[in-house]
Amino acid sequence: MSDSLPITRFAHQRLDAYRVAVELFREVELLAAAFPRGHADLKDQLRRATAVTVRHIAEGANRHEPRDKAARFVLARAECGESECALELSELAVPSCAGRARQLRILADRVAAMLFGLIRRERARLEAG
Numbered sequence: 001m002s003d004s005l006p007i008t009r010f011a012h013q014r015l016d017a018y019r020v021a022v023e024l025f026r027e028v029e030l031l032a033a034a035f036p037r038g039h040a041d042l043k044d045q046l047r048r049a050t051a052v053t054v055r056h057i058a059e060g061a062n063r064h065e066p067r068d069k070a071a072r073f074v075l076a077r078a079e080c081g082e083s084e085c086a087l088e089l090s091e092l093a094v095p096s097c098a099g100r101a102r103q104l105r106i107l108a109d110r111v112a113a114m115l116f117g118l119i120r121r122e123r124a125r126l127e128a129g
Helices: 016-033 040-061 066-093 095-128
Strands: none
Touching (some): 016 095, 040 066, 040 095
């Protein structure tokens, strides 16, 4: 079985935004593990914001009403912005991780752009319906 195929029938498994957010989460976990001592707060915030991004995408995808979907995707985008901010702070606070943090900021931007598209789609459905 391919890793790219969904293993369940849940709607979030079909979203590219979900898959890219999971990739971001996986990479953030690796980055956070490389932080030296003394950066527990930043590491925790980065991990939590990225995980919440993934969870809100899943929640939104599995809602039925466009208003509910859009609201969860808006929350996911906000959390993704928080992840990007924590990655920027990581560049400054943990110089040994700066290059990887910069790459992950680009990935977070990609997730945010995909979420913007999902938000726009659900709002259009709301207006049409």
